[in-house]
Amino acid sequence: MSDNIIQPAPADSDALVLTPHVQLRRVIMLVNPLSGSVGPKAADEARAILEGYACDAEVVALEGGRFDQQIDEALAAKPDVLFVLAGDGTAGAAASRAGPDGPLVAPLPGGTMNMLPKALYGTADWKQALKSALEEGEAQDVAGGVVEDGDLREPFYCAAILGSPALWAPAREAVRSGKLKLAMQYARRALKRAFSGRIRYTLDGGTRRRTEALVLISPMISKAMDGDEGLEAAAMDPTHAADAFRLAAHALFDDWRRDPSVRTKPTRIAAVRARSRIPAVIDGEPTLLSNTAQVRFTPKAFRALAPRPPAAEDSV
Incomplete structure (x- = not known):
């Protein structure tokens, strides 16, 4: 044995x-x-x-x-x-x-x-x-999504950030690790990319729009989504440098979803396109996609062993 x-x-x-x-x-x-x-x-x-x-x-x-x-x-x-x-x-x-x-x-x-x-x-x-x-612990079905980029299929269970604000992720982690000098280097790099790589996206085949970044959030994380309704799609739209700095501050130190330049909507399929490769953070892991990608909702991705959420207990 x-x-x-x-x-x-x-x-x-x-x-x-x-x-x-x-x-x-x-x-x-x-x-x-x-x-x-x-x-x-x-x-x-x-x-x-x-x-x-x-x-x-x-x-x-x-x-x-x-x-x-x-x-x-x-x-x-x-x-x-x-x-x-x-x-x-x-x-x-x-x-x-x-x-x-x-x-x-x-x-x-x-x-x-x-x-x-x-x-x-x-x-x-x-x-x-x-x-x-x-x-x-109880058996809980966990919903999520999958980012598809050619042959790449990258699942996520919390959130996927597509667009230049994803470049703030390394800066945020450097801050958490106490590496402030490195954080500033990452921050300057991210600001240089701001407004230079806006992406075009559609939600569930609807109207094509432009945004600085698109964030797809699973029902487990989202406070706005229930069950198998879909992913919460949040578009980040800073209009000038002051907005970009404010959004960057939220990305580094706060909840960026509280920022007034962020709007949300439920979706099951999101299609994204850009002129160049798209920076992304998928469940905390930075990556670089091609200039086109698709994100699909997965109603039952896997089964977790976890205590019943407080909200579910309160409703019994």
Whole structure:
């Protein structure tokens, strides 16, 4: 038997009580000790936590260059739930590979932005999120979207930002890391691109419009969307330099959706075109698309193990 496999606590012991909402007999947890806020002791700490529950658990340390293979191996073992303590990209890859018919996935906050884990668990503490999922978790269908650019299909579960304001993402992360000089360099680069790369877009085949950036937000993140209505499409339209600076300040330090130059609308399909390649941030991961892309709504992207949202509890 692998040294990583944790023997379940005996049924007559003082084992912590698992959630009554789903069956959790077989648990696998993938840990990337080099990611974000994880650290080299995380795998041992996870084993110590899991030992307290009456389930068959295995903790696997991810190895550089083998992430995809190890995710596939974990899913092939058909666990009741796959926990992922790693960066945003790795968590997204596990959710994408599991899909709507695969095992439950629990992406714990182990990255930099932790957009998906924070939306599911409301915390940046991975130990708290792990315990919450084990003790209170339910199966939840998670909606999202997919960015299509030629052969590229990049799923997202929180938000995709397309257009020049996406260039502010590196500056924002530099601020969070305390690298203010680097943040200013990124900020100057982003301002140089402002107004020089406006994009054209259509929502659900409607009127073509122009904007500085288009943001597609999943129902899990959006306060304006319900269930399978679609993605919240937010267009950013600064009209002059003062607006650009204000929007940049929101992007770095605040909620940009509060800015008066942002307007929103529900959509299921968005088509985007620009004269040059389109900078984008997809669930916190910066990328560069070609000059055309399409974004589609995915009503059921994967199934998560997470506590019931407070709003759902209040309505019972």
